[in-house]
Amino acid sequence: xxxxxxLYHHLQSTTTKNPQWNTLLREAANKSLFxxxxxxxxxxxxxxxxPNAFTFPFAIKSCAALSLPITGKQLHCHVxxxxxxxxxxxxxxxxxxxGKCSLIDNARQVFDENPQxxxxxxxxxxxxxxxxxxxxxxxxxxLFCEMRGLGVEINGVTMLGLVQPCGIPGNLxxxxxxxxxxxKFGLDxxxxxxxxxxxxxxxxxxxxxxxxxxxxxxxxxxxxxxxxINGYAQNGxxxxxxxxxxxxxxxxxxxxxxxxxxxxxxxxxxxxxxxGKEVERKMEGCGFSSNPFLNNALINMYARCGNLEKARDIxxxxxxxxxxxxxxxxxxxxxHGQGEVAVQLFDxxxxxxxxxxxxxxxxxxxxxxHAGLTNKGVDYFxxxxxxxxxxxxxxxxxxxxxxxxxxxxxxEARELIESMQARAxxxxxxxxxxxxxxxxxxxxxxxxxxxxxxxxxxxxxxxxPSTDEM
DNA sequence: CTAGGGTTAG
Numbered sequence: 001x002x003x004x005x006x007l008y009h010h011l012q013s014t015t016t017k018n019p020q021w022n023t024l025l026r027e028a029a030n031k032s033l034f035x036x037x038x039x040x041x042x043x044x045x046x047x048x049x050x051p052n053a054f055t056f057p058f059a060i061k062s063c064a065a066l067s068l069p070i071t072g073k074q075l076h077c078h079v080x081x082x083x084x085x086x087x088x089x090x091x092x093x094x095x096x097x098x099g100k101c102s103l104i105d106n107a108r109q110v111f112d113e114n115p116q117x118x119x120x121x122x123x124x125x126x127x128x129x130x131x132x133x134x135x136x137x138x139x140x141x142x143l144f145c146e147m148r149g150l151g152v153e154i155n156g157v158t159m160l161g162l163v164q165p166c167g168i169p170g171n172l173x174x175x176x177x178x179x180x181x182x183x184k185f186g187l188d189x190x191x192x193x194x195x196x197x198x199x200x201x202x203x204x205x206x207x208x209x210x211x212x213x214x215x216x217x218x219x220x221x222x223x224x225x226x227x228x229i230n231g232y233a234q235n236g237x238x239x240x241x242x243x244x245x246x247x248x249x250x251x252x253x254x255x256x257x258x259x260x261x262x263x264x265x266x267x268x269x270x271x272x273x274x275x276g277k278e279v280e281r282k283m284e285g286c287g288f289s290s291n292p293f294l295n296n297a298l299i300n301m302y303a304r305c306g307n308l309e310k311a312r313d314i315x316x317x318x319x320x321x322x323x324x325x326x327x328x329x330x331x332x333x334x335x336h337g338q339g340e341v342a343v344q345l346f347d348x349x350x351x352x353x354x355x356x357x358x359x360x361x362x363x364x365x366x367x368x369x370h371a372g373l374t375n376k377g378v379d380y381f382x383x384x385x386x387x388x389x390x391x392x393x394x395x396x397x398x399x400x401x402x403x404x405x406x407x408x409x410x411x412e413a414r415e416l417i418e419s420m421q422a423r424a425x426x427x428x429x430x431x432x433x434x435x436x437x438x439x440x441x442x443x444x445x446x447x448x449x450x451x452x453x454x455x456x457x458x459x460x461x462x463x464x465p466s467t468d469e470m
Numbered sequence: 471c472t473a474g475g476g477t478t479a480g
Contacts, residue, residue, distance in 0.1 A: 092471055125471035157472050164473085192473035199474065226474045233475095258475045265476070296476040327477040334479095362478040369479085399479055429480095 017049040025058045034062035038071065053084045057093040064093075069101035076110075086114060092126045099130020118146075121153045128161030135165040137174065154185065156193045163196045167203030175200045190219040195227050202231025225253055230262040238266035242275060255282070257291045264297035273305040296324045303332025323354050331363035339371020346380075358390050365399035374407040392420070 021044040028037035041059040044051060051059070056079050063072040076094055084090045091114060098107035107130045117123040124147050131139040144162055147154060159182050166175030179197050187193050194217050201210035214220070214228045225248045232240040245263050248255065255263075260279050267276035280298060288294055295318050302311035315321070315329045326349040333342035346364040350356065356364075361384050368377030381400055384390045392400075397420050404413040 096471065120471095122471050127471090129471065155471090160472060195473040197473090221473095223474050228474095230475065256474095261475045291476095293476045298476095300477065322476085324477040329477095331478065357477090359478045366479045395479060402480070 017047070018044075018052055018055065021047075021049055022052075022054045022058075025055060029058040029062050032065070034065045037062040038066070038068075051078060051082060053087040053090055056082075056084055056087075056090045060090070060093040060097045064097035064100040067101055069098075069103055072097045072101055072103075073106075076106075085110075086116060088116070088120055088122060091117065092120075092122045095123065095126040096129065099126065099133060102134070104130050104134055104136070118150060119152065121147075121155055121158065124152060125155075125157045125161060128158060129164075132161045132164040135168055137165045137171055140165060141174070156187050156191060159185075159187060159193050160196050163193070163200050167200040169204065172200075172204045172206065175204070189213075190217050190221070190224075192223075195221070195223050198224065198227045199231070202227065202235065205235060207231060207235050207237065220253075222253060222256060222259070226256070226258045226262070229259060233262035233266050236269065238269045238272075241266035242270075242272070255286075257283075257288045257294050260288065261293050261297050264294065264301050268297070268301040268304040271305050273301075273307070276301045276305060290319075292318065292320065292322065292325070296322070296328050299325065299328040299332065303328065303335065308332055308336055308338075321354070323349070323357055323360055326354060326356075327360045327363050330360065330367060334363055334367025334370055337370050339367045339373050342367035342371070343373060343376055356384075356388060356390075358393060358396070361390065362395050362399060365396060365403060369399060369403040369406060372407070374403055374409070377403045 021040065025037050025040045025044070028034075028040055037058055041051070041055070041062075044055070056075065060072065060075050060079075063069075063075060072094075075097075079085050079090055079094065085094075091110060094110045095107045098104065098110065107127055111117045111123060111127050114123075117127075124143060128140055128143055131143065140162055144154075144158070147158065159178060162178045162181075163175060165171060166178065175197070182189070182193055182197065189197075194213065198210050198213050198217075201207070201213060210228065210231050214224065217224055225244070229241055229244050229248070232238075232244065241262055245255075245259070248259070260283060264276060264279050267273070267279065276298075283289055283291075283294055283298075295314055299311045299314050302308070302314065311329060311332050315325060318325055326345065330342045330345050330349075333339070333345065342364060346356070346360070346367075349360070361380060364380055365377050368374070368380065377400070381392065381396065384392060384396070397416065400416055401413045404410070404416065
């Protein structure tokens with residue numbers, strides 16, 4: 001008897017045990033209890049039962065959800081050994097898992113290994129979503145064209161893969177084209193396709209196009225409302241957020257945490273404390289009080305509305321604090337001129353093993369700037385790239401120019417601008433100009449190399465302010 | 471195979 005047939009007989013003899021395991025595993029995965037699903041898988045192996053084509057998809061899906069590429073690879077090996085690789089459900093779950101774990105080349109390999117893939121919509125869709133996640137527009141389009149060329153059926157999920165990467169700048173043209181395609185194919189705009197297109201428009205800043213599509217959708221689901229509300233929120237249209245939220249409530253649509261996140265963030269920007277408190281009560285009433293996204297938004301809301309103590313209470317009460325939670329509270333102390341506390345918190349965060357990101361540095365740099373902690377800010381700026389490998393962006397340069405400028409260290413500010421790789425933006429010039437104004441030194445700005453660049457840019461494209469406006 | 475989220479200066 002060959003190895004393969006031995007294995008086959010073994011599988012046959014154990015399949016009677018499998019249904020129970022498979023049911024448990026499926027239930028856990030469908031309830032998003034992924035850790036439980038994986039431990040069930042391990043128990044199953046230990047008990048001597050062999051996983052089969054009804055086991056793997058749920059175990060693999062759990063790896064994808066938890067982003068566990070190593071476990072995923074091990075499962076891939078188990079799949080190969082069990083001879084289930086050719087099962088479409090197993091194969092698609094593997095492709096999807098690799099895509100979600102940022103191992104897109106492995107996903108491609110699984111796809112290519114089996115000629116059957118090129119006949120199945122689901123296989124194409126899972127690979128497409130992997131490329132979409134990485135915003136690999138070219139690969140997405142090539143794959144889509146290949147599907148059409150081979151006559152593989154195209155469905156709504158296929159279109160999701162095409163629409164998703166169109167939300168990033170420069171891809172709106174393609175997105176609109178895909179929109180037309182969806183209409184031509186008669187795809188249901190009230191479903192995920194419509195929601196995805198809506199998100200694409202608002203992410204591209206085409207908020208009016210988004211609103212038009214929103215209005216045209218007769219059966220708006222919760223996700224539709226959320227996409228539009230958060231679209232307004234992300235584009236800084238806080239008043240529209242509150243208006244739409246009211247409308248949503250009046251229509252009897254019940255909000256979920258994602259809705260309230262957008263509303264709270266808009267309250268923060270408007271300084272609308274009373275609405276913010278209303279949302280907080282809603283949160284409690286709906287049982288969302290421990291949602292970390294909402295608590296981060298609450299910290300920000302209270303801090304911006306002037307109630308720093310309350311912001312701090314919420315922060316202290318969070319059992320797990322992410323870099324976003326820290327950034328929110330640091331920013332809160334920073335904007336209230338308590339730079340010392342902000343700096344202490346920043347250091348405490350690092351001691352606690354949380355790695356700061358670019359945004360965290362913006363908030364601590366600005367805190368230093370407000371509190372006059374110039375040298376401390378200069379230190380952080382250096383540490384940022386040296387220790388954390390974070391390239392300073394235009395925002396960081398703006399903070400630094402502001403920091404140095406306020407301290408009257410104008411020449412250092414100018415030198416910094418001249419040395420920078422990132423493109424100067426309005427905020428940066430505003431910061432330098434502000435500093436020059438305070439210190440009555442207008443000649444300095446006229447002497448910088450970038451002013452020439454600015455002059456040329458102004459002629460080419462009117463995105464820059466003209467010299468008259470300055 | 472599958473749509474929506476929090477933090478950042480001037």
